[in-house]
Amino acid sequence: MSTDTVMPYDEALERFEPVLGLETHVELGTASKMFCGCQAEFGAPPNTNVCPVCLALPGGLPTANVKAIESTIRIGLALNCSIAEWCRFARKNYFYPDMPKNYQISQYDEPLCFDGYLDVEVNGKTVRIEIERVHLEEDTGKSTHVGGATGRIQGADYSIVDYNRAGIPLVEIVTKPIPGTDRLAPEVARAYVTELREVLRTLNVSDVRMEEGSMRSDVNVSLMPRGSSEWGTRTETKNVNSLRSVERAVHSEIERQAAILADGGRIIQETRHFHENTGTTTSGRSKEEAQDYRYFPEPDLVPIAPDVAWVAELKAAMPELPRLRRKRLQQEWGVSDLDMEAMHNNDAIGLVEATVAAGAPPADARKWWMGELSRRANEAGIPLSELLITPDQIARVCAMVAGGALNDKLARQVLEGVLNGEGSPDEVVAARGLQIVNDEGELLAIIDQVLAGNADAAEKVRSGKIAAVGALVGGVMKASRGKADAGRARELLLEKLGVSE
Ligand SMILES: [Zn+2]
Numbered sequence: 001m002s003t004d005t006v007m008p009y010d011e012a013l014e015r016f017e018p019v020l021g022l023e024t025h026v027e028l029g030t031a032s033k034m035f036c037g038c039q040a041e042f043g044a045p046p047n048t049n050v051c052p053v054c055l056a057l058p059g060g061l062p063t064a065n066v067k068a069i070e071s072t073i074r075i076g077l078a079l080n081c082s083i084a085e086w087c088r089f090a091r092k093n094y095f096y097p098d099m100p101k102n103y104q105i106s107q108y109d110e111p112l113c114f115d116g117y118l119d120v121e122v123n124g125k126t127v128r129i130e131i132e133r134v135h136l137e138e139d140t141g142k143s144t145h146v147g148g149a150t151g152r153i154q155g156a157d158y159s160i161v162d163y164n165r166a167g168i169p170l171v172e173i174v175t176k177p178i179p180g181t182d183r184l185a186p187e188v189a190r191a192y193v194t195e196l197r198e199v200l201r202t203l204n205v206s207d208v209r210m211e212e213g214s215m216r217s218d219v220n221v222s223l224m225p226r227g228s229s230e231w232g233t234r235t236e237t238k239n240v241n242s243l244r245s246v247e248r249a250v251h252s253e254i255e256r257q258a259a260i261l262a263d264g265g266r267i268i269q270e271t272r273h274f275h276e277n278t279g280t281t282t283s284g285r286s287k288e289e290a291q292d293y294r295y296f297p298e299p300d301l302v303p304i305a306p307d308v309a310w311v312a313e314l315k316a317a318m319p320e321l322p323r324l325r326r327k328r329l330q331q332e333w334g335v336s337d338l339d340m341e342a343m344h345n346n347d348a349i350g351l352v353e354a355t356v357a358a359g360a361p362p363a364d365a366r367k368w369w370m371g372e373l374s375r376r377a378n379e380a381g382i383p384l385s386e387l388l389i390t391p392d393q394i395a396r397v398c399a400m401v402a403g404g405a406l407n408d409k410l411a412r413q414v415l416e417g418v419l420n421g422e423g424s425p426d427e428v429v430a431a432r433g434l435q436i437v438n439d440e441g442e443l444l445a446i447i448d449q450v451l452a453g454n455a456d457a458a459e460k461v462r463s464g465k466i467a468a469v470g471a472l473v474g475g476v477m478k479a480s481r482g483k484a485d486a487g488r489a490r491e492l493l494l495e496k497l498g499v500s501e
Pocket residue numbers: 033036037038049050051052053054055167
């Protein structure tokens with residue numbers, strides 16, 4: 001799709017230093033909209049959750065949703081922000097068909113929360129991301145462009161608009177510029193959005209579904225030549241809707257901008273669109289400056305002046321935040337920083353925790369989620385949490401391995417069966433006949449058969465080359481179709497051959 005020339009990433013990083021910025025929009029999970037009583041749920045039939053206020057019919061007057069203000073303050077507190085003692089909403093004026101008022105109620109120079117930070121871990125190192133502001137606004141409606149090849153307005157036959165989303169409370173979380181990430185810029189961007197999503201999930205303020213758009217990040221990237229201290233012009237890639245895409249968008253913008261700058265060109269300040277299929281961005285529109293929006297204080301709403309005692313109460317009732325929770329779990333599970341980070345990046349911590357809660361040893365729970373199950377999720381191109389298997393089921397498989405009913409190889413087949421929808425672990429074991437051969441007589445019969453067919457290896461073992469028993473154990477496992485207990489088979493083989501270790 002994109003025909004931009006690019007500079008290979010390594011070369012781009014040798015010559016330029018990236019500066020990041022991230023603006024994340026989060027739809028709050030309140031029952032009603034920001035300034036009216038309409039329901040705020042996702043997926044209702046188009047234009048059914050609307051009223052004179054959110055449709056901006058004459059005479060409609062907004063009133064602020066206190067639950068949304070509370071959620072925003074809690075987000076600010078979790079991000080170590082100061083909370084304004086007094087602030088106002090502002091009108092942001094612009095025309096767009098999915099915004100019935102022709103302005104958006106937002107906040108401008110008086111955000112509800114400001115000057116915070118969020119620490120994230122990348123490659124075992126802590127990176128502090130400074131937060132400039134957290135403010136509250138309302139979402140727009142949703143346009144759908146019909147008839148074109150790309151789903152964009154260019155080339156479409158007609159457009160339809162759904163105002164259900166118009167007026168849903170939206171929190172915008174804006175970082176300060178993030179210099180110094182160097183070649184880890186893509187990973188830092190991803191780690192930040194991952195951590196932020198975790199914080200929001202812990203606060204239970206949003207369902208943070210990136211694919212449904214309830215959380216979406218705009219990714220700002222600029223480059224400055226090595227040795228320069230003057231920041232370059234940034235581009236803003238809009239509405240990136242997965243963690244992986246955040247990482248790829250930064251990567252591709254670095255490569256694209258570096259090629260332009262190296263060629264003596266200049267970067268245009270603009271919004272860009274990210275394309276999942278190519279992993280690249282294309283030009284959107286030139287970026288407005290703040291003055292283009294003609295902000296002014298919203299005259300229909302009173303200022304927000306959160307009571308200091310109320311804010312203190314909200315702070316005291318904060319849940320354990322993800323980073324502290326990870327530190328605690330890391331200690332309980334006894335794993336390294338890097339292992340913990342790998343679990344975090346795979347969104348596996350909650351799954352491992354639930355599996356441990358269901359009775360599995362932490363090491364086993366981690367092994368299955370980060371090994372076999374991660375591999376299968378990768379193959380299917382889905383997150384771990386979408387695999388059709390539960391922490392309880394993994395714990396059951398772990399118990400069967402610990403009790404000697406399964407070995408790892410059989411356990412993998414049980415997992416496969418569960419993932420294929422063949423039922424619970426016990427049902428898969430029964431249906432596929434996966435029990436380990438515990439019947440000593442049956443095992444000895446297989447051993448005799450294997451010894452008869454492998455006289456050379458048997459002789460080697462007898463003459464003291466104990467390592468050769470491996471081939472015989474392999475033969476037993478093969479003859480039993482993986483159902484023998486390899487450890488017990490080895491013992492019996494050595495016994496039979498009259499060799500002791
Ligand atoms: Zn309404």
